[in-house]
Amino acid sequence: MKTVILSFDYEVFGRVPGNVQSSVIEPTDRILKLFSHYNKKGTFFIDLLYFVAFPDKAVNDQIKRIFYSGHEIGVHIHPHWINGEVSIFKSDIKKCFEIWYTMKDKIIPDCCPVSYRGGALMVQPFSELKPYFEQYGLIIDSSVAKGLYINSSVQHIDFRNAPSKSIYAFTDDPLTESNGTLLEIPITTYKQNIIENLGSEKNTIPKFGDGIGFGFNDIHGDKSWMQRKKIILRNFLSSYRMYTLENVIPEFSWLKLKLDPRKNICFISHPKSMDENSLYYLGYLLKNHTVTTIKNYAGTRL
Ligand SMILES: [Zn+2]
Numbered sequence: 001m002k003t004v005i006l007s008f009d010y011e012v013f014g015r016v017p018g019n020v021q022s023s024v025i026e027p028t029d030r031i032l033k034l035f036s037h038y039n040k041k042g043t044f045f046i047d048l049l050y051f052v053a054f055p056d057k058a059v060n061d062q063i064k065r066i067f068y069s070g071h072e073i074g075v076h077i078h079p080h081w082i083n084g085e086v087s088i089f090k091s092d093i094k095k096c097f098e099i100w101y102t103m104k105d106k107i108i109p110d111c112c113p114v115s116y117r118g119g120a121l122m123v124q125p126f127s128e129l130k131p132y133f134e135q136y137g138l139i140i141d142s143s144v145a146k147g148l149y150i151n152s153s154v155q156h157i158d159f160r161n162a163p164s165k166s167i168y169a170f171t172d173d174p175l176t177e178s179n180g181t182l183l184e185i186p187i188t189t190y191k192q193n194i195i196e197n198l199g200s201e202k203n204t205i206p207k208f209g210d211g212i213g214f215g216f217n218d219i220h221g222d223k224s225w226m227q228r229k230k231i232i233l234r235n236f237l238s239s240y241r242m243y244t245l246e247n248v249i250p251e252f253s254w255l256k257l258k259l260d261p262r263k264n265i266c267f268i269s270h271p272k273s274m275d276e277n278s279l280y281y282l283g284y285l286l287k288n289h290t291v292t293t294i295k296n297y298a299g300t301r302l
Contacts, residue, residue, distance in 0.1 A: 002257065004289045005185070005266040005297055006245075006282070007142060009076055009117065010063075011047035013272060015218060017054075018211020025058050027208040027271035030279055032066065038286035043294045045076035045117040045142075048103040049096060053081065060107050067108045072293040075100060075138060078119030080154075097132045115294045118143040120155045121187075123174055130172065133182065140298050141174050142266065144186040147240030152219040162186060166264035167298065183298050188265045189240040190256070207246075209272030245269040245278040253281055264297070 010028065012018055028044075035042055044066050051059050067073050077096045104111060116129075116138045123129060123143040132138070146162040162175050166188070171180030220228055243257075243265050257265065267285075269278065285291065292300075 002260075002262075002289050003264045003297070004285055004291050005043065005264075005294055006285065006291055007043040007045060007074070007117070007187075007266065007268055007294060009045045009047065009268065009270045010066075011076065011078065011270065011272070012050050013209060013211025014078070014080070014214045016212035017050065018209050018272065020054070020056050020059060023209030023211050023272040025062055027274050028062060028066075031271060031274075031282065032069070032071075034279065034282055034286055035071070036069065038283075038291075040286050040291040041071050041293050041296075042291070043072040043074055043115065043142075045074040045115070047076040047078055047081070047119065048100050048107075049078060049081035052099055052103060063107050067111050072115065072295045073104075073108065073111050073113050074115035074117055074142070074294065075113050075136075076117050076119060080119075093128055093132070097136065101136060112137060114138060114298075115140040115142055115185075117141070121145060121148070121157050121159075122155065124156065124158065126173055139181065140183045140185055140294055142185045142187065142294050144174050144184055145189050145240070145242050145268075146186060147189050147191065148242075150219070153222045154214065154219055159186075166262070166266065185266055185294050185297060187268045188243045188262070190243070190260065192239055192241045205275040205277055207273050207275050209270075211272065213273075243267045245281050246273045247275075248277050248281050250277055250281040250284060254284055266294075266297075 008028075008031065010024065012020060012023055031042070046063060063073070077100055079093060079096045104113075114137065116133065118129075121143045123141055144159050144162050146159055146164060148157055148159045150157050159175065163177050165177070165186075167183060167185050168177040169180050170176055170182050170184055171178045174184045220231060223231070244267055246269055
């Protein structure tokens with residue numbers, strides 16, 4: 001039996017947001033139902049910025065339900081929702097935090113989040129975020145995913161040198177362990193080799209959400225033909241994958257989890273990108289493993 005953190009990024013799609021009811025509300029309701037059946041708790045990183053422009057009573061009610069039924073709420077910010085453009089971290093991050101907390105105070109004033117996950121996992125350079133961690137009392141980051149490296153016009157992450165640990169303290173750089181007061185709980189990754197890449201079947205079950213996320217062309221469209229081919233080849237030959245409930249074939253996924261020698265695994269999933277298989281796998285994890293939240297996991301390790 002493993003200790004499993006089940007974290008969910010609660011948000012619409014990046015490129016075409018999609019219908020809030022089918023992309024957010026319905027899948028999240030089904031997730032919550034499963035958690036409640038097994039009496040376990042998850043961590044929901046909520047992106048509130050989109051809902052400033054498109055307020056939705058069902059979303060507010062659901063966020064209340066998530067919080068008051070004991071799940072952890074974390075801060076999740078995609079700054080591009082401020083102006084609706086595909087520019088990520090250089091927009092006004094201070095304003096993003098102000099808006100996020102104003103919204104949060106309206107919906108769930110009693111909630112004091114301690115965990116953060118960057119939109120598109122962007123936490124580098126951390127010096128841009130650290131002042132807001134201090135100002136808002138955030139002490140845990142969960143954006144790092146060892147091995148991932150993307151350098152594009154909209155996403156800059158370089159987690160190649162991340163420690164191979166399920167939790168560690170840091171001060172100024174979430175990739176450098178120190179005896180600082182902040183904690184990193186990385187999303188667990190595994191290396192998918194070429195054989196697995198060739199053999200991995202594409203899941204044909206439809207996703208719950210009906211929006212469209214950013215694709216390869218949005219991310220790498222500014223690169224030359226040669227550079228794009230290189231990225232595709234690099235991704236194919238050896239790539240790190242995050243543990244997730246999305247696009248899974250449950251029989252393979254629980255075998256993979258079983259064969260993984262690590263005891264603690266942190267999953268990242270998006271309700272919008274899940275499907276019936278994801279819920280089946282979620283039920284298996286809730287039934288057979290110790291499930292905890294980011295905050296509680298940090299608490300037991302301190
Ligand atoms: Zn997100």
